[in-house]
Every structure is written in structure tokens, then in C-alpha cells.
Amino acid sequence: MKTGSDDAPTGPAVVRPLRADDLAGAERLTAAAYAGVDATTTPRMLPVPAARPPERAAGWVARADHLLRTDPEGCWAAEVDGELAGVALSFTRELTWFLASYAVAPALHGRGIGTQLLAAALTHGRGCLRGMLNASSDPAAARRYRLAGFDLHPMMTLRGVVDRTRIPDLGRVRDGSLGDRDLMDSVDRRARGSAHGPDHEILAAQHRLLVSDDGRGSGYVYVDAAGSPAVVAATSRRTAATLLWAGLAMSPPGAEVAVHHVTAANQWALDVGLTAGLAVHAQGYQALRHLRPPAPYLPHGSLL
Ligand SMILES: CC(C)(COP(=O)(O)OP(=O)(O)OC[C@H]1O[C@@H](n2cnc3c(N)ncnc32)[C@H](O)[C@@H]1OP(=O)(O)O)[C@@H](O)C(=O)NCCC(=O)NCCS
Known part of the structure; x- marks a missing residue:
């Protein structure tokens, strides 16, 4: 099981709506979290991908800003000791709920913050029977999604x-x-x-x-x-x-x-x-x- 590091913030997590001034921090947090997954799950025959490079950071922020405008009720942040600790960005299109991005700061994994964030994002999809997301190879993410009622279909690249x-x-x-x-x-x-x-x-x-x-x-x-x-x-x-x-x-x-x-x-x-x-x-x-x-x-x- 993954656990947070010893010098990680220790306060309780507060889940609140995501704000535009969170986006730069959310971009760095998601880049670090996904790089952590790549480091541990990339098959040995493949090179480990570099963390999201700066030239792609602006594209991530623009997409997140778009979702914050179309679906402010679907976008959530978690804070611990006043610092951004995690994000979940979701949106609905017609009668389907989608999860665009979901990550917790690596030092804070395994403390239940991801569970709280996903629950908040899922409330945005209450009126939607259908749901869809692309899950990483992170076993913790797969566990969260299956426990939330999603079928998992393996993908290829x-x-x-x-x-x-x-x-x-x-x-x-x-x-x-x-x-x-x-x-x-x-x-x-x-x-x-x-x-x-x-x-x-x-x-x-x-x-x-x-x-x-x-x-x-x-x-x-x-x-x-x-x-x-x-x-x-x-x-x-x-x-x-x-x-x-x-x-x-x-x-x-x-x-x-x-x-x-x-x-x-x-x-x-x-x-x-x-x-x-x-x-x-x-x-x-x-x-x-x-x-x-x-x-x-x-x-x-x-x-x-
Ligand atoms: C997925 C993620 C957001 C979950 O956040 P979190 O705060 O660690 O989540 P929680 O602590 O609420 O829950 C983690 C669960 O995974 C379990 N878990 C942790 N490591 C695990 C492992 N290696 N194998 C299986 N289960 C694991 C924990 O026991 C916990 O389950 P439980 O509460 O039912 O016992 C976080 O791990 C993350 O940022 N991962 C990297 C980014 C990523 O892959 N995001 C998903 C993109 S689709």
C-alpha cells in the first residue's frame, strides 16, 4: 500500500470547489502524480516517459480552464494545511458524466483524499446514468473506480x-x-x-x-x-x-x-x-x- 511521506502536511483535508487560481498548481500536481505512476508502472522494455514538459503545461491549463467554465460544479480541489493536495475535474455532456483529471499529491496518497475528491466529482454526475474515464495503470486509481461502480476495460497503446x-x-x-x-x-x-x-x-x-x-x-x-x-x-x-x-x-x-x-x-x-x-x-x-x-x-x- 502507498502511504504519505513522513514530512508531508498532517492536517485534515478540506474538499472545496476548484478555482481559476488553483490551475497552475493543479497542473504541477497532476504532472507529478502521473509521472509517479509512469515511474512505477511502465513496462521495463519501454523508456519511462518524461513528466509533462513545460510546452504541454499551457495546454493542460487551457483545458482545465475550459472545464472550469463549462462545469464549475464538476471541478474540485482538496487542501491540506492551506496547500493544494489534490484535484478532480469532471464534466457532463448530454447524459454522460466524464472524469478528465484526478490526482492527489504523491506525498499524501493513501489518506482517503482521493476517495473524498471522487465522491465530490461524482455528485456532479448524479443525473447521468452513463460515465466514462480513462484510468491510468495506478492500482489505487483502478480500485477507486471499480468501487465507484465502473467496469474496467483494459486498453492498449x-x-x-x-x-x-x-x-x-x-x-x-x-x-x-x-x-x-x-x-x-x-x-x-x-x-x-x-x-x-x-x-x-x-x-x-x-x-x-x-x-x-x-x-x-x-x-x-x-x-x-x-x-x-x-x-x-x-x-x-x-x-x-x-x-x-x-x-x-x-x-x-x-x-x-x-x-x-x-x-x-x-x-x-x-x-x-x-x-x-x-x-x-x-x-x-x-x-x-x-x-x-x-x-x-x-x-x-x-x-x-
Ligand atoms: C488515484 C489517486 C488519486 C487516489 O488518491 P488517494 O488519496 O491515494 O486515494 P485514497 O487514499 O482515498 O484511496 C486509495 C486506495 O487505494 C488503495 N491502494 C493504495 N495503493 C495500492 C496498491 N498499490 N494496490 C492496490 N490498492 C492500493 C488504498 O488502500 C486505498 O483503498 P481503500 O481506501 O479502499 O483501502 C492517487 O493515488 C493518485 O494521484 N494516483 C496517481 C495519479 C493517477 O493515476 N490518477 C488517476 C488518473 S485516471
Whole structure:
């Protein structure tokens, strides 16, 4: 069992609504907590990922600020002795509750703070039967989610350098814009039961958007600055596969890409990744409540 360190603050935890002036501290706290999980759970054959680099910190804060605006009642902080001790950021879209980020300062693990924070965030989803989150490989997190009633579905990550000789004809994939929002919301409702709605604004601000919409199916992919696909949603596996290829084709030649959050329901993504020369590893869980694993669908890390 994990326990806090001897010099950690000792006072009682106070759980209160998250504020905008917490966000910089919350970014550092979550980066440290996730780096701790990576250090202990990354398979020995893989390099341990670096903690969230400064160039990605601003993106985390912008997404958290977006959620604080759309769902202030879903975002919670814990304080111990006046210092930020943990955060839980959740939001609802249509009738689904999502957990975007959840962490306790590593020195304070195992004192029940995470349990209190998750309970507060879950109250925001009281009216939602469905729930969805991407869990890390942290056994403590998996325990919390299962005890809160979520089904745990193991996920895979594909990593490597794209073999560009294998990129197929991408058909009529085109650049997308927020003008495609109704189309994307319709695809999301079919694939994951609820639209992203306002989240497309921040997703589009932080990623390149590609869209496919023809007689064979509709869908979209958001690609991050490093050339890794961040969300793939489509009405058919064939369209999803084409969009994943389109995303992978955006990666700079020779650059390592990662395709995260692949559940067993998305074998089409394994087929694309393995054909592209990527290697598959198990990583984390998709935690779902009253929801089948979305497909064909690869969720965003926090905006899901
Ligand atoms: C997940 C996290 C937020 C929980 O916070 P916390 O304050 O430590 O949580 P609690 O003390 O309320 O509960 C931890 C539970 O895990 C259990 N636990 C701790 N270490 C464990 C381990 N190695 N294996 C299994 N269970 C473990 C504890 O016994 C406790 O369960 P119990 O209260 O039912 O006995 C925290 O561990 C964390 O920040 N982890 C790293 C970041 C992360 O992975 N976040 C989740 C992202 S999806």
C-alpha cells in the first residue's frame, strides 16, 4: 500500500470547489502524480516517459480552464494545511458524466483524499446514468473506480515510427473546421452516446482536424502537435481506419507517434497501427458505467 511521506502536511483535508487560481498548481500536481505512476508502472522494455514538459503545461491549463467554465460544479480541489493536495475535474455532456483529471499529491496518497475528491466529482454526475474515464495503470486509481461502480476495460497503446510506405489512399479526407461541429456531434452520439459539444472549440484550438464524409461513412480525427491522433470517431470501422491513417500520415517522417486508449472493441485500430509498423503495449483501463466500450472510437485523454 502507498502511504504519505513522513514530512508531508498532517492536517485534515478540506474538499472545496476548484478555482481559476488553483490551475497552475493543479497542473504541477497532476504532472507529478502521473509521472509517479509512469515511474512505477511502465513496462521495463519501454523508456519511462518524461513528466509533462513545460510546452504541454499551457495546454493542460487551457483545458482545465475550459472545464472550469463549462462545469464549475464538476471541478474540485482538496487542501491540506492551506496547500493544494489534490484535484478532480469532471464534466457532463448530454447524459454522460466524464472524469478528465484526478490526482492527489504523491506525498499524501493513501489518506482517503482521493476517495473524498471522487465522491465530490461524482455528485456532479448524479443525473447521468452513463460515465466514462480513462484510468491510468495506478492500482489505487483502478480500485477507486471499480468501487465507484465502473467496469474496467483494459486498453492498449501503439507506439513507433510510421512506415510511410504502408500509408494507403486516403480517399476524400479533408481539413475540418468548427463548421463541421454538427456532423462531429452526430458521429459522437452514435459512437460514444453523447456529443462533445463545447469541447470541439478547445479540441480544434489545440489540434489539427481532419474530416471524412462520404457515402461509406462519416467521421473525424484530431491530431496533436507531435503528429499523434488524439481522437478518432466514425460511423464505420472502415472510415475510422482511413482517418487513423490520415492522422498517422501527418506525423513528421522519423518521429515517434503514440496511439492511445485502444480497447478490445477497436481491433480496427490495432490493424492500422500494426500495418504502420507500430508496437502494441497494454496501458491503463477505460472505465465505463452503463456504456459499452465506444467503437469505432479512440477517446481523447481528458476530453474523452
Ligand atoms: C488515484 C489517486 C488519486 C487516489 O488518491 P488517494 O488519496 O491515494 O486515494 P485514497 O487514499 O482515498 O484511496 C486509495 C486506495 O487505494 C488503495 N491502494 C493504495 N495503493 C495500492 C496498491 N498499490 N494496490 C492496490 N490498492 C492500493 C488504498 O488502500 C486505498 O483503498 P481503500 O481506501 O479502499 O483501502 C492517487 O493515488 C493518485 O494521484 N494516483 C496517481 C495519479 C493517477 O493515476 N490518477 C488517476 C488518473 S485516471
